Amino acid sequence: MTDDAPGLDADQLDAYFALMEVGNLIQHAVEQQLRAEGDLSGVQFSILAQLSGAPGGSARMTDLADGVVYSRSGLTYQAGLLDKAGLITRRPSADDERSTTVTITDAGRARVARVLPGHVDVVRQMLVDPLSRRDLGTLGAVLIRVRDHLRAAPPRSAKPRSRGGSAKDS
Amino acid sequence: MTDDAPGLDADQLDAYFALMEVGNLIQHAVEQQLRAEGDLSGVQFSILAQLSGAPGGSARMTDLADGVVYSRSGLTYQAGLLDKAGLITRRPSADDERSTTVTITDAGRARVARVLPGHVDVVRQMLVDPLSRRDLGTLGAVLIRVRDHLRAAPPRSAKPRSRGGSAKDS
DNA sequence: TATTGTTATACTCTATAACTATA
DNA sequence: TATAGTTATAGAGTATAACAATA
Numbered sequence: 246m247t248d249d250a251p252g253l254d255a256d257q258l259d260a261y262f263a264l265m266e267v268g269n270l271i272q273h274a275v276e277q278q279l280r281a282e283g284d285l286s287g288v289q290f291s292i293l294a295q296l297s298g299a300p301g302g303s304a305r306m307t308d309l310a311d312g313v314v315y316s317r318s319g320l321t322y323q324a325g326l327l328d329k330a331g332l333i334t335r336r337p338s339a340d341d342e343r344s345t346t347v348t349i350t351d352a353g354r355a356r357v358a359r360v361l362p363g364h365v366d367v368v369r370q371m372l373v374d375p376l377s378r379r380d381l382g383t384l385g386a387v388l389i390r391v392r393d394h395l396r397a398a399p400p401r402s403a404k405p406r407s408r409g410g411s412a413k414d415s
Numbered sequence: 416m417t418d419d420a421p422g423l424d425a426d427q428l429d430a431y432f433a434l435m436e437v438g439n440l441i442q443h444a445v446e447q448q449l450r451a452e453g454d455l456s457g458v459q460f461s462i463l464a465q466l467s468g469a470p471g472g473s474a475r476m477t478d479l480a481d482g483v484v485y486s487r488s489g490l491t492y493q494a495g496l497l498d499k500a501g502l503i504t505r506r507p508s509a510d511d512e513r514s515t516t517v518t519i520t521d522a523g524r525a526r527v528a529r530v531l532p533g534h535v536d537v538v539r540q541m542l543v544d545p546l547s548r549r550d551l552g553t554l555g556a557v558l559i560r561v562r563d564h565l566r567a568a569p570p571r572s573a574k575p576r577s578r579g580g581s582a583k584d585s
Numbered sequence: 586t587a588t589t590g591t592t593a594t595a596c597t598c599t600a601t602a603a604c605t606a607t608a
Numbered sequence: 609t610a611t612a613g614t615t616a617t618a619g620a621g622t623a624t625a626a627c628a629a630t631a
Contacts, residue, residue, distance in 0.1 A: 252535055253543060260555030261538050263562045268438025270565050273484065286597085306613065314443065319599050321614055343607045343612040365422055368431050373423060375564035376557065384557045385430030387550050392433045394545035395440050456620080476590065489622050491591055513589040513630045 271371050278367050283360035288313060288323050290364075293332060293357050296349035303348040305338060332356055441541050448537050453530035458483060458493050460534075463502060463527050466519035473518040475508060502526055 253261070276287045285293070295312050296302050310320050324347060327333045332353035338344035349357075373381060423431070442457065449455045455463070465482050466472050480490050494517060497503045502523035508514035519527075543551060 252531075253539060256552055256555055257538075257543050259559060260551050261542055263555055263558035264434075264438060264542070265442065267558050267561050267565065268434060268442070269484065270562075272435065272438070288598085307611095314439065315598095316600055317613065318601080318615080322598075325614090337607095338612095341608075341612080345613065361422075368427075369423060371565060372431055372434070372561060373427050375561055378426075380557050380560075381430050382426055383553060385426055385433055387546065387554045388433035388437050389429060390550075391437050391542060391545055392440075395437065395541060458621085477588095485621095486623055487590065488592080488624080492621075495591095507630095508589095511589080511631075515590065 267372075271368070274367050274371060275364060278363050279360055282363045283356055285356065285360060286323075288315070289327055289332075290357075290360065292320075292323060292327060292347075293349060293353050296333065296347065297354060297357055301348070302354070303346050305344045305346060307344070309347060327353070437542075441538070444537050444541060445534060448533050449530055452533045453526055455526065455530060456493075458485070458489075459497055459502075460527070460530065462490075462493060462497060462517075463519060463523050466503065466517065467524060467527055471518070472524070473516050475514045475516055477514070479517060497523070 272287065279285045279287060279290050283290070291313055292309055295309060296304055299308075306317070306320060306324070309324075310317055313320060315323075324333065324335065328335055330352075332350055334348050334350060335345050336348075338346045376384065446457045449457060449460050453460070461483055462479055465479060466474055469478075476487070476490060476494070479494075480487055483490060485493075494503065494505065498505055500522075502520055504518050504520060505515050506518075508516045546554065
């Protein structure tokens with residue numbers, strides 16, 4: 246239907262703009278809270294949170310990169326900061342010496358625990374409270390569908406690395 | 416109900432994480448497109464788009480700041496770049512000499528027109544296509560409700576400036 | 586005195602390319 | 609040769625505080 250339309254209709258644009266504005270406002274508020282209460286950036290918190298949920302509190306750099314999008318060097322930079330702060334440790338992986346296994350420390354878990362209440366508070370105030378439980382459920386369901394779609398179709402064309410794969414067209 | 420709950424339940428967290436991830440992925444893609452096709456950052460595009468829709472293609476710096484969130488100095492910086500590029504003009508406001516009236520130029524409008532198709536394309540691919548029209552409508556409606564809520568209750572506590580207002584408690 | 590905007594400055598973050606080491 | 613990660617470096621962007629000018 247929307248195949249050769251030069252633009253999007255009003256509803257579609259509204260949804261897009263609202264999504265971006267809401268996302269930015271929440272992100273901004275969350276980053277302020279994380280910085281104030283835990284001296285963490287949003288990215289750093291994401292890394293720690295991801296490790297918290299991982300088996301053994303560990304993951305390889307590559308796994309983390311998949312969840313944080315950023316460039317590898319950017320991840321190395323952030324991991325360096327977290328390491329220096331004693332919130333994670335890094336060591337060569339056991340099975341593959343090329344890999345680095347990142348592990349969250351007790352201090353790291355404590356830091357997450359420290360900022361989590363405030364973090365949750367911000368999310369609740371900005372996103373959860375203004376919606377009925379039912380609407381929030383709907384929102385989540387729809388967004389998860391979008392997310393899965395986006396994960397399945399990564400930055401087509403980008404990623405000179407990591408995608409490697411089958412069809413080398415040169 | 417969720418009054419003294421220490422955390423959010425799984426559904427609520429899912430919605431939050433999905434929102435942030437989708438927002439970040441789209442923003443990232445959009446910024447790449449804007450940079451590649453129009454040599455614009457996302458913020459710069461926002462400013463130009465806002466001016467495009469304003470009467471006379473003009474707005475005061477303060478009006479722009481309200482729509483872009485960032486600090487005033489950040490806005491001045493971005494406006495400086497747009498000015499240097501010939502995409503906007505700045506001059507003291509007629510009615511209030513303190514204010515700066517920013518106006519989009521023909522070149523500015525042309526630049527917006529140039530990047531818009533690709534911009535719309537990205538949004539369609541990432542957000543519109545994977546959803547039914549109905550789901551997208553629902554998504555938009557819910558997010559708009561959240562957005563209005565957030566706009567009504569600005570960064571409570573923040574903004575030493577601009578909020579001025581009634582109750583000076585000192 | 587309050588408000589609008591700019592400037593100076595310091596800092597954080599991200600990306601690109603070159604490089605090392607292991608598979 | 610391909611993959612995992614780091615390093616060096618450069619550039620963009622943001623925020624804070626001090627400042628100038630008008631209301």
